[in-house]
Amino acid sequence: MSYTNALHDEAHHHDNPTGWRRWLFSTNHKDIGTLYLLFALTMLFMGGASAMLIRAELFQPGIQLLDPDLYNNLVTNHALLMIFGAVMPAAAGLANWMIPLMIGAPDMALPRMNNLSFWILPAAGTMLILSFVVPFFPGGGSQINTGWTLYPPLSVQVGMSMDFLIFAIHLLGISSVLASINIIVTLLNMRAPGMTLMQMPIFCWTWLVTAFLLILVVPVLAGGVTMLLFDRHFGTSFFDAAGGGDPVLFQHLFWFFGHPEVYVLLLPSIGVLSHIIPTFARKPLFGYKSMVGAMIAVGTIGMVVWAHHQYTIGMSLGAVSYFMIGTIIISIPVGLMIFNFIATMWRGAMTFETPMLFAVAIILMFTFGGLSGVMLAVVPADMQYHDSMFVVAHFHYVLMPGAVFGLFAGVFYWLPKWTGHMYDERLGKIFFWINVTGFNLTFFPQHFLGLAGMPRRIIDYNVMFTEFNAISSVGAMIFGFSHLLLLYIIIKTIRGGEPATNRVWEGAKGLEWEVASPPPFHTWETPPLIRQEQTS
Amino acid sequence: MNPRNDQLRHKNRRLAWILGGFALLVLITSFPFWQNIFKVLGEAVR
Ligand code: HEM
Ligand SMILES: [Cu+2]
Numbered sequence: 377m378s379y380t381n382a383l384h385d386e387a388h389h390h391d392n393p394t395g396w397r398r399w400l401f402s403t404n405h406k407d408i409g410t411l412y413l414l415f416a417l418t419m420l421f422m423g424g425a426s427a428m429l430i431r432a433e434l435f436q437p438g439i440q441l442l443d444p445d446l447y448n449n450l451v452t453n454h455a456l457l458m459i460f461g462a463v464m465p466a467a468a469g470l471a472n473w474m475i476p477l478m479i480g481a482p483d484m485a486l487p488r489m490n491n492l493s494f495w496i497l498p499a500a501g502t503m504l505i506l507s508f509v510v511p512f513f514p515g516g517g518s519q520i521n522t523g524w525t526l527y528p529p530l531s532v533q534v535g536m537s538m539d540f541l542i543f544a545i546h547l548l549g550i551s552s553v554l555a556s557i558n559i560i561v562t563l564l565n566m567r568a569p570g571m572t573l574m575q576m577p578i579f580c581w582t583w584l585v586t587a588f589l590l591i592l593v594v595p596v597l598a599g600g601v602t603m604l605l606f607d608r609h610f611g612t613s614f615f616d617a618a619g620g621g622d623p624v625l626f627q628h629l630f631w632f633f634g635h636p637e638v639y640v641l642l643l644p645s646i647g648v649l650s651h652i653i654p655t656f657a658r659k660p661l662f663g664y665k666s667m668v669g670a671m672i673a674v675g676t677i678g679m680v681v682w683a684h685h686q687y688t689i690g691m692s693l694g695a696v697s698y699f700m701i702g703t704i705i706i707s708i709p710v711g712l713m714i715f716n717f718i719a720t721m722w723r724g725a726m727t728f729e730t731p732m733l734f735a736v737a738i739i740l741m742f743t744f745g746g747l748s749g750v751m752l753a754v755v756p757a758d759m760q761y762h763d764s765m766f767v768v769a770h771f772h773y774v775l776m777p778g779a780v781f782g783l784f785a786g787v788f789y790w791l792p793k794w795t796g797h798m799y800d801e802r803l804g805k806i807f808f809w810i811n812v813t814g815f816n817l818t819f820f821p822q823h824f825l826g827l828a829g830m831p832r833r834i835i836d837y838n839v840m841f842t843e844f845n846a847i848s849s850v851g852a853m854i855f856g857f858s859h860l861l862l863l864y865i866i867i868k869t870i871r872g873g874e875p876a877t878n879r880v881w882e883g884a885k886g887l888e889w890e891v892a893s894p895p896p897f898h899t900w901e902t903p904p905l906i907r908q909e910q911t912s
Numbered sequence: 913m914n915p916r917n918d919q920l921r922h923k924n925r926r927l928a929w930i931l932g933g934f935a936l937l938v939l940i941t942s943f944p945f946w947q948n949i950f951k952v953l954g955e956a957v958r
Contacts, residue, residue, distance in 0.1 A: 485924040557931045561924050595939035
């Protein structure tokens with residue numbers, strides 16, 4: 377399958393530009409990976425700032441700081457910045473850095489397209505931020521008060537900022553489809569000779585499934601928002617009942633994208649955990665094959681359960697039953713991954729460095745979020761929970777551990793490899809505890825708020841919800857500010873610290889640990905020899 | 913660094929185009945996009 381006599385003319389000279397050219401024109405997977413990660417970190421702080429404004433407003437009942445449309449625009453912006461700006465680019469950054477190192481490839485398969493996929497992002501991010509800024513100017517129209525789901529008819533009525541947002545989504549979509557194509561081609565064509573698909577490190581597998589999911593669903597979102605654009609400006613009525621259209625059609629298109637998207641956010645982090653847990657338990661991953669099977673099952677079933685986000689639109693009994701059963705079935709492969717992690721730790725010689733602390737916390741908290749997911753999957757129950765703070769609590773308990781903390785863990789795990797320096801373990805642990813405590817303080821009370829009837833995406837609330845909201849807001853401030861410590865740790869590690877060995881962690885296995893820390897600009901120009909026990 | 917082997921590069925580009933074409937196919941087939949544009953155009957002409 378892989379190439380045989382490739383890559384031997386090493387006399388060929390390399391072009392290593394310096395200064396800004398190095399980054400703008402980069403075709404190097406490590407540099408592009410770094411760019412992705414820096415972009416994601418920036419967006420994490422912007423998305424975090426909007427979240428903290430939201431929680432500041434919700435600290436007390438009544439309206440104190442924001443006006444309702446601005447509040448809802450912050451809710452919209454927060455979600456979009458975090459999903460498209462922070463989590464997806466960060467996962468792509470890890471993919472760029474680690475996939476070629478892990479499979480023994482000299483670079484991504486299509487290096488110039490790689491450059492394009494990244495450099496579309498700053499443009500898209502600018503459009504996204506403009507959609508927020510434009511309404512503050514005279515004649516700028518109204519704020520985007522729809523939430524990230526952009527349901528019509530409201531999204532057709534919003535002012536010109538919605539057009540900025542639609543354009544931003546187009547750009548983000550192009551970027552992620554190009555990146556996905558690149559990753560699939562790399563994984564299928566560039567593996568070191570002798571490495572079969574079933575010997576690929578699990579992180580590569582999670583990204584292979586993720587990339588296919590993205591190619592299958594992102595174009596549908598792009599189509600959906602394009603139709604929105606046509607409804608807004610060109611007199612079509614795809615989503616306008618008065619013109620023979622149907623607003624619910626948009627919901628189907630959106631969630632056909634939106635539900636697989638949650639697995640796009642989840643899977644790369646599951647891949648990271650599949651490396652961290654074996655390393656710090658000093659045991660091979662339990663159930664490699666079942667892991668691969670489970671993620672393919674999650675990807676496949678995940679494509680056909682989207683309408684669990686729309687139980688309240690009045691579907692037929694047959695349709696809701698189908699979507700309910702399908703949704704509940706997904707918890708089986710998801711649970712299997714969790715059990716594999718636990719079995720990997722079982723009787724392992726475990727140590728608890730920061731990445732492993734995150735890994736253990738992720739297992740606990742993600743499982744909790746999965747359980748509230750199963751509650752939401754049950755139609756009669758969801759009729760009560762839908763659009764309440766309970767849903768907000770659910771998806772933060774799956775997304776924060778399942779995506780964000782997994783990425784944090786990956787950053788701590790691989791930072792010594794990238795920079796050649798060990799991060800400050802004591803600070804890392806302090807960050808972990810503040811971060812995880814803040815997270816639980818913020819989102820645990822929201823379960824109670826939701827069950828008691830507090831709706832989501834509303835600026836004001838009944839006084840009976842005061843106490844839990846105050847706790848949640850205090851937690852949010854702790855949680856939010858704790859990320860300054862993360863930033864400090866990262867900067868400190870980049871600037872210096874105890875030198876890292878090649879292997880970095882005692883129990884680490886895989887090709888990425890065979891190269892120096894930091895790796896030279898070009899690695900695996902001569903593909904490594906794969907011995908059978910070297911993989912997974 | 914670019915994969916220097918021509919055969920491999922060719923293989924990579926071919927697979928990329930196939931996947932890209934597939935993404936495009938998803939974009940244009942999964943919803944009543946063209947149908948409605950034709951409807952609007954038809955009404956505009958009439
Ligand atoms: C055991 C598996 C899961 C089940 C059964 C489940 C079920 C559900 C259901 C039924 C809803 C809709 C609730 C409503 O709006 O009334 C929902 C919302 C949501 N879920 Fe899950 N879920 C699961 C896992 C996940 C995972 C792994 C993620 C992401 C990593 C996730 C992210 C979300 C998000 C973001 C929303 C809210 C979207 C929105 O309305 O803005 N869920 N989930
Ligand atoms: Cu879903």
